[in-house]
Amino acid sequence: MSRSAVSLRGVSRHFGSVKALDAVDLEIAEGEFFAMLGPSGSGKTTCLRLIAGFEQPSAGHIEIFGERVEGVPPYRRNVNTVFQDYALFPHMNVAENVAYSLMLKRVPKAERARTAEAALEMVKLGGYGARRPGQLSGGQRQRVALARAIVNNPRVLLLDEPLGALDLKLRESMQEELKSLQKRLGITFIFVTHDQGEALSMADRVAVFSEGRIRQVGTPETIYRAPNSPFVADFVGSSNVLPPELVETFTGERRWASLRPEAIRVDGGEIGGGERLSGTVVARSYLGPVTRLAIEAAGLRLHAALPSTSALPAEGETVTIMFDRDALHLMESDA
Numbered sequence: 320m321s322r323s324a325v326s327l328r329g330v331s332r333h334f335g336s337v338k339a340l341d342a343v344d345l346e347i348a349e350g351e352f353f354a355m356l357g358p359s360g361s362g363k364t365t366c367l368r369l370i371a372g373f374e375q376p377s378a379g380h381i382e383i384f385g386e387r388v389e390g391v392p393p394y395r396r397n398v399n400t401v402f403q404d405y406a407l408f409p410h411m412n413v414a415e416n417v418a419y420s421l422m423l424k425r426v427p428k429a430e431r432a433r434t435a436e437a438a439l440e441m442v443k444l445g446g447y448g449a450r451r452p453g454q455l456s457g458g459q460r461q462r463v464a465l466a467r468a469i470v471n472n473p474r475v476l477l478l479d480e481p482l483g484a485l486d487l488k489l490r491e492s493m494q495e496e497l498k499s500l501q502k503r504l505g506i507t508f509i510f511v512t513h514d515q516g517e518a519l520s521m522a523d524r525v526a527v528f529s530e531g532r533i534r535q536v537g538t539p540e541t542i543y544r545a546p547n548s549p550f551v552a553d554f555v556g557s558s559n560v561l562p563p564e565l566v567e568t569f570t571g572e573r574r575w576a577s578l579r580p581e582a583i584r585v586d587g588g589e590i591g592g593g594e595r596l597s598g599t600v601v602a603r604s605y606l607g608p609v610t611r612l613a614i615e616a617a618g619l620r621l622h623a624a625l626p627s628t629s630a631l632p633a634e635g636e637t638v639t640i641m642f643d644r645d646a647l648h649l650m651e652s653d654a
Contacts, residue, residue, distance in 0.1 A: 322384075324349040324475055324507040325370055329379035332365050339365040341531040342379070349384075349474075352501050352508045354518035357528030358554065364479060366528070367511050371400050371477050384474060398475040399468040403483045405460045407452040407467075413439070414448030417466045438466040442500065458489045465500065475507045482517065494521050515555050519543060527551050534654075544579075548652035552577035559583075559621045566647065569594050575650045582646035583623035585612060585631070585638050593641040596621075600632050616640055 325347040332340040340362045347353045355363040368374040369381060372393035381388050388396055407416050418426075418435040426434070432448075439445050442462040452460055461481060468476055478497075482490045498521050501508045512518055518525045519539040526536045527550075535547045546552035549560045558577040566576040584593075598616025610631055612623045621640065625631060632638050 322349050323347065323382070324351070324384060325509065326382040327366070327369075327379065328382075330366075330369060330376045330381060331378040332369060332374055333377045338531045340369070340376075343531075343533055345526060345533065345536070347507060347509060349507055350505055352498065352510065352521060352523045354522035354525045355509065355511045355528060356513070356515065356518040356525050356555070358513055361528035362531040363511050363513075363526075363528040365531075367400075367477050367479055367509065370475070370509065371398055372396050397473055398477055399471060399473040400477040400479060401461075401464050401468045401481045403480040405452075405464040407460060407463060409452055411451075412448060413444070413450050413452065413455070413463050416452065416463055417448075417470055419467065420471055434470055435466070438470040439463075441469065441503070442466045443496070456489075457485050458493060461485065461493060462496075465497075469500075469504065469506075473506065475509065476501075476504075478508060478510045480511055480513070482512075482514075490517075497521060519555070525555075527555060529554075545648055546577050546650060548650055548654050549575050549577075550654060552648075552650065557622065559619070561619070561647070563653075565617055565619075566649070569644060569647060570649065572649060575653050576647045577650060578621075578642060578647055580611065580622045580624035581609075582642050583621070583625075584641045585614070585623050585625060586641065593643050594647075596640040598638060598640055600634050600636050600638055603631070603634055614638065614640060 323346050327343050327345040330340060330343045343366065355366060357363045365374065369376055372391060376389060383396060414435045417438055418431040421431045421434060436448060439447060442465050444459065444462050482493050485493060494517060522539060524536060524538055525542050527534045527542060529550055535542060535551045543556050546555060552558040552560050558579050561576045561578055563573040563575055567573045596616040598614040600612055601615050602613035604611040605627060608627060609624045610627045612625065614621050614623060
């Protein structure tokens with residue numbers, strides 16, 4: 320791994336008795352696309368605000384490229400932040416919005432214009448400088464916000480749920496553009512999201528937050544295929560979480576396990592080897608290429624993701640679930 324761009328060591332942020340962030344240790348590498356993933360109130364946005372300098376830690380310390388930054392104001396940190404609501408000035412045109420920080424630094428007007436246009440070219444908005452934010456689509460406004468953030472050549476770009484206000488198709492398109500932009504710039508991106516799909520598709524590594532703590536850090540594939548706890552398994556990809564007493568009947572080990580929906584096969588009962596459970600289909604959801612079945616079995620509601628081209632059982636039908644034993648991932652923690 321490259322050298323650390325951002326380090327958190329024992330960092331906490333308390334608001335009275337509320338522990339928004341609780342003794343977090345984290346290393347983010349230079350040039351990494353790093354995602355902070357978790358539900359609302361999990362601590363991920365607080366963590367981002369501490370790195371940005373909008374909040375100060377109650378305990379621990381933060382380093383950005385080896386320099387401690389507690390007490391250092393946001394404008395003196397070599398980071399920039401992109402917010403979900405874009406925070407553009409409506410009375411300024413696009414070029415003026417992008418060049419605003421350069422104006423505050425008293426950069427000459429001609430140089431400001433050149434630098435702003437170059438930043439707009441980088442986000443595929445060359446020639447849009449004279450427009451007002453109100454004349455742009457949501458995706459275009461998000462690109463302007465990105466251009467404004469990169470115009471100062473920050474070493475770390477912080478993105479706080481930047482795609483949350485976009486519709487699904489545009490959000491997917493912007494995911495690809497953000498990843499491409501990060502590769503072209505070569506700078507560290509730290510991306511906060513509650514959307515598992517965004518984190519898995521974009522990030523080099525993911526930190527999963529819950530209740531002010533980091534539950535697991537790893538590559539998207541590791542987080543998805545080898546969750547370390549029932550919380551991570553359930554939150555990332557909605558895995559089936561099997562309790563120890565059931566897992567013991569399959570593996571001989573009394574531990575929690577995850578079983579991904581796509582690892583399950585379903586039939587009316589005439590199927591070959593593997594582990595089996597009998598259950599009843601209680602819901603079907605057509606999702607295009609796959610159909611998701613909810614099946615009541617062994618006192619649990621299990622989900623199977625099956626190709627929509629298959630002859631699938633109807634709601635109310637009794638089925639046999641089959642999966643290979645090695646599809647069960649035994650977890651380290653029961654939390």
